[in-house]
Structures are given as structure tokens and as C-alpha cells.
Amino acid sequence: MSKMLESKDIELDFLSDEEEIKPRLYGKYKIVIADDDEEVHTVTKMILKDFEFEGKTLEFIDAYNGKETKEVLLNNPNTAILFLDVVMEEQNSGLEVVEYLRKTLKNKMTRIILRTGQPGEAPEEKVIKEYDINDYRLKTEMTVTRLHTTMYSALRNYRDMLQIDKNRRGLEKIIETSANLFKHNTLDQFLSNILSQLSCFYQEDAEILYIREASTKLSNGFVTLDKSNITTIASATGKYTEYIGENIEDISELEYISRWIKEDLHESGKVHFIGKGFIIKNSGENNLNNYIFIEGDSELYDFNLINLFLTNYSVALNNYILNNMILNTQKEIITTLGEVVENHFEDTAGHVQRISEMMYKFALHNSFSSSEAEVLKIASTMHDIGKIAIPDAILKKRGKLTEDEFATIKEHTIFGNKILNKSELDILRIAAEIALNHHEKYNGTGYPNGLSREDIPLSSRMMAIIDVFDAMTHKRVYKEAISIEETLEYLKNQKGLHFDPKLVDIFIENLNDILIDV
Structure with a gap:
């Protein structure tokens, strides 16, 4: 005790009886x-x-x-x-x-x-x-x-x-965020990620508004943030989400922010208190001014951590734009090559575009992420690139092919794979995989290697369904188009034979979303 x-x-x-x-x-x-x-x-x-x-x-x-x-x-x-x-x-x-x-x-x-x-x-x-x-x-x-x-x-x-x-937890979050900044497929996803991370640096909920000063389209392959030279709300949280995509000058309740931005007298990287919150201007190497507005009392935020975070963010945004420029250039080259091959065969007009769009949607319904689906979308445009090695006399023949001619046609899968598989780019390696295997059949009777079931890459099993669906529902030099209903009946009948049964079911169940009109 x-x-x-x-x-x-x-x-x-x-102690005192007087009330202070x-x-x-x-x-x-x-x-x-x-x-x-x-x-x-x-x-x-x-x-x-x-x-x-x-x-x-x-x-x-x-x-x-x-x-x-x-x-x-x-x-x-x-x-x-x-x-x-x-x-x-x-x-x-x-x-x-x-x-x-x-x-x-x-x-x-x-x-x-x-x-x-x-x-x-x-x-x-x-x-x-x-x-x-x-x-x-x-x-x-x-x-x-x-x-x-x-x-x-x-x-x-x-x-x-x-x-x-x-501060330790904040710095850990900055490091974690920096490592994940480039795991986003679009600029909107990138900016949304930036906004979500800001929640680590304040104690109570706040409304956050991201504003960017867009530029006119730049030449020499640079990625543009917008098509028009206006200050646009690119990403937002809370009550400001309804304004995403709008010109800030057209939003009456944000007129005081718009007026502040127009003054253009403010130093980059500094926190400025304005109206219901604070705003930070960032000027990147791309000469675009980025503004982040956060609604809330100043006492809620750790501005030292926010400024450190935004320094990383500014560098990351510039790198993201450069990285997107390179990726978009790659996509343009790949898509153009696919279209060059397609345009050589007039009867398949629109096939490459339809295939790529359907592949993207089909991938999403097979639990691929949006970035993974985007890779499949681009890679799929090259599935028939090997046809450039096939003589026109065979490819454009209107009558029935002989056995030798059909054997020559089959070689386009091998030629396509040889053209693409020397690259170290993931997107071209996947394109090579699809080019080689998209005519394999689930029961092992396809070509060129007679693969069966799960030995056939998933991307190629998906392409087999999409390629046949599009070919059957569109006119070719050797046949007329048939109806979607007849085509779906054929897909059902070929479950377990030509096609992966589970993939056929997923394709048919989600056809309204997957199907596009090109």
C-alpha cells in the first residue's frame, strides 16, 4: 500500500475562485x-x-x-x-x-x-x-x-x-507512393492516385480538387494533357467530383480560385491560403502549371510533408508524361503495322480495330487489370502480321485453296512469331505469343504445334474466339457474312473442341459489352 x-x-x-x-x-x-x-x-x-x-x-x-x-x-x-x-x-x-x-x-x-x-x-x-x-x-x-x-x-x-x-509514417507513405506512381495506365488514374495519397498528411476528411493548366497539342511526339488550352479540373474527390473535365472558369462557386490562377503572380511550390482552403502551384519542366486545392483548416495539415510529397510528385509527373510519350509511340507503331497488314487485304477492313477493342473488353471480363487489358489490346493488332510473308495469289484467291496452299497459309503464324519474338518489349513478346498460337484449338487439332487446353496461352485462347467471331460476322473474299445468332450457335457447338468452354461462356454472357460496331 x-x-x-x-x-x-x-x-x-x-488555486483561485476567480474564473479566468x-x-x-x-x-x-x-x-x-x-x-x-x-x-x-x-x-x-x-x-x-x-x-x-x-x-x-x-x-x-x-x-x-x-x-x-x-x-x-x-x-x-x-x-x-x-x-x-x-x-x-x-x-x-x-x-x-x-x-x-x-x-x-x-x-x-x-x-x-x-x-x-x-x-x-x-x-x-x-x-x-x-x-x-x-x-x-x-x-x-x-x-x-x-x-x-x-x-x-x-x-x-x-x-x-x-x-x-x-513524419516516419509520412515518409514511408511517400516512398511507397513513389514506387507505385507508374502503375497507372491513364493520366486520370495517375492524378487520382496523387489525390488519394494526400489523405496521409491530414487528420480529418477534406475535399480535394486538382486543377491543371492544359496546353495545346505539342509536336515531336510529346504527350498533351488536354486538347484545348484551358484550365481544367482533371481529377477530384468529395463534392468536387461532379466538376471533373470542366473548365474552372465555367464553375461559379470556384470563381475566386479561377481569379487567383489568372493573376499568375504566385511562386511555384508555395502554400497559399485562399477561400475555404489552400492552393499549391507546381510548375513542371513541361511548362504546364499544376494547381492543387485542398479544402479545410490549415491546422489539419502537415505542410512540410505535403511539400516533400509534391516535390516527388512534380518529378514523377514529368517522368510520367515522358514515359507515356514513349509508350504511346510504341502503341502507334504497333497499331500502324497491324493496319498496314490489314489494309493489304481489302476484304478485312476494320478487322484489326474491332479485334483490339473486343480483346480489351474481353480481357476485363477475364479479371485482367485495365493496364494488362490495354497491353492485350495493342498486342492483338499484330496477330496476322505474318501474312506479309504469304503470296498475294494465295491470300487473295477467290476459289477453294489446295492442300499445299492451305499449308502455306498456316505458316503465317510462324512467320508472325519470328518477326515479333526478337524484341525485349513485353508488349511485342505477347504479340508474338498471340501470333503463333491464335489458330491452336482446345482439343489439340489446331496449328502450328497442335497444343491443347491450358497449354495454349490464355491470350491466344481468347483471340481464337474473337478472331473467329469477327471473321464469321463480316464478309471476306471467300464468303459472305452470317448473323450473330448463327455465329454464337457455332461457338457453343465448338466448346471443348475449337474453343475453351469457360471462355466461350464468358464471351457470350458479356457480348453486349464486348461487341463494338466498327
Whole structure:
């Protein structure tokens, strides 16, 4: 049992009956008093009842034994200070609480001030050395002045620990975000990712609005952010999502932001408070001004972390534009090659475009991501590139092909694969895979290698269905088009023979979404 505090040990000279006018306060620090002596609770709260630290007051939580203290700490992980008695129901109850807080709950933030009326039960040097506590005090030492200085020291330490932890988590998020910035297929996805990451740097929900100053289309293969030279809302969260794609000048409630942007007198990278929130201007190497507006009180945000994040973001945006430029150039070259082959055969007009669009939709319905589906879309345009090695006399023959001529036609799969498989680009390796295998059949009777079932790459099993569907529903030099209904009946009849049964079902079930009119 702890020694009872006596009135001579404390001074209550700060107490007054006069009501003071308080400044605006921002929250409270949780203080847990763990002691089996009720008078200790009363006196501690009396001394500290008007205590403030950096605009925050105190919230007291009482516990009278080790078990209660553990429950309180479990339910209040944001406890700032624990005033802990060493001896409660057991001689070492307080020390067990220390072990529980630090090791079981893994709470390194809460500051522990050990107080004892029986120093012989827990010698100061031994306890300080062996237990993770922050201060050791005899109860007879706790005068008003000593208790106040102890509080200031502990709360400063707690505040700094929180800030370090917050910065650590923020920096971890910046590193994580930087690693994921380029996993997005479109600019809108990229910007949405930027906005979602900003939520790491404030404590309450806020409305976020991303504005970009678009440019006219640039020459020499550069990627443009927009087709018209207007300040457009590119991505948004909360109530501003309804304005995505609109010119900010056309939105009356954002007129004050539009006017601020037009002034163009603001330094890049600086935070400016305007209206209901703050706005940051970023000028990238692409000479486009980007503006991020965030609605909310300034006190909610850590601007140092936001500025660090936006520095990374600015570099990433420039790299993203360059990367997209390269990818789009690759896509243009691949698509153009596919169309060159198609245009050589007048009877297949539109086939490549239809195939690629259907492949994209079909891939989405087979659980491919949008970026993976985009790769399949582009790669599929090259499926018949090997036909450039086939004589026109055979390809454009209007009558029935001889066995030798059909054997020559089959070789277009091998020629296509040889043309494409030397590249190290993933998109061309997939194109080579499709070119080689899109005439294989599920039952192993296809060509060129007689593969069957799952030995045929999934991309090629998908292409087999799309290629046959499009060929049957469109006129060719050697045949007339047939109806969609007849074609679907053929696909059903060929389940397990020519086509993967599961893929046929998925294709037919989602035909309205997959089918395009070109």
C-alpha cells in the first residue's frame, strides 16, 4: 500500500475562485492515474485541473489496480502520460503494467512516470535500468512545482515522439507512393492516385480538387494533357467530383480560385491560403502549371510533408508524361503495322480495330487489370502480321485453296512469331505469343504445334474466339457474312473442341459489352 500524501507535501497556491478567460483550446491529452490510493487520484487531479500545454487541456482516467490499468491502456492507446504506482494489489503490479504496455501492446509512445511511496520495493537505479520508464518519483517529492515541471517535460517528449512517428509514417507513405506512381495506365488514374495519397498528411476528411493548366497539342511526339488550352479540373474527390473535365472558369462557386490562377503572380511550390482552403502551384519542366486545392483548416495539415510529397510528385509527373510519350509511340507503331497488314487485304477492313477493342473488353471480363487489358489490346493488332510473308495469289484467291496452299497459309503464324519474338518489349513478346498460337484449338487439332487446353496461352485462347467471331460476322473474299445468332450457335457447338468452354461462356454472357460496331 502506498504512503498517503499529506497536505504539507503540496502547495495549492495556484488555486483561485476567480474564473479566468481561456484562449481557444485544441483537444486534450489523456492522463492515466494508476494508484490504489484514492487520495492520490484526488490530489493529482486537483493540482493539474487547470494545467494546459500548447493549447490542450488534460483528460484524466482513473485505475486502482494492475488489471484495471491494463484494460484502460488497451482501450486508450493514445494515452499521453501514465502516472503509475509500483505497489498496488501486488508488490510488483506496476512493473507488470510496464511490461504489458511496452511488450504486449508495443506502445512506445506513452510516457511512464513511476511513483512510489515505498522506494525499497522498487529501487530507483534497478527500475530505471531494467524497465522502459521515463521518470521515477517519490510521492513525497510531488509538490505543485515538481508535478508541473514533470508534466511539461513528459508532454514535450510525448509531442516530439508523436511528430517523429508521424513524419516516419509520412515518409514511408511517400516512398511507397513513389514506387507505385507508374502503375497507372491513364493520366486520370495517375492524378487520382496523387489525390488519394494526400489523405496521409491530414487528420480529418477534406475535399480535394486538382486543377491543371492544359496546353495545346505539342509536336515531336510529346504527350498533351488536354486538347484545348484551358484550365481544367482533371481529377477530384468529395463534392468536387461532379466538376471533373470542366473548365474552372465555367464553375461559379470556384470563381475566386479561377481569379487567383489568372493573376499568375504566385511562386511555384508555395502554400497559399485562399477561400475555404489552400492552393499549391507546381510548375513542371513541361511548362504546364499544376494547381492543387485542398479544402479545410490549415491546422489539419502537415505542410512540410505535403511539400516533400509534391516535390516527388512534380518529378514523377514529368517522368510520367515522358514515359507515356514513349509508350504511346510504341502503341502507334504497333497499331500502324497491324493496319498496314490489314489494309493489304481489302476484304478485312476494320478487322484489326474491332479485334483490339473486343480483346480489351474481353480481357476485363477475364479479371485482367485495365493496364494488362490495354497491353492485350495493342498486342492483338499484330496477330496476322505474318501474312506479309504469304503470296498475294494465295491470300487473295477467290476459289477453294489446295492442300499445299492451305499449308502455306498456316505458316503465317510462324512467320508472325519470328518477326515479333526478337524484341525485349513485353508488349511485342505477347504479340508474338498471340501470333503463333491464335489458330491452336482446345482439343489439340489446331496449328502450328497442335497444343491443347491450358497449354495454349490464355491470350491466344481468347483471340481464337474473337478472331473467329469477327471473321464469321463480316464478309471476306471467300464468303459472305452470317448473323450473330448463327455465329454464337457455332461457338457453343465448338466448346471443348475449337474453343475453351469457360471462355466461350464468358464471351457470350458479356457480348453486349464486348461487341463494338466498327
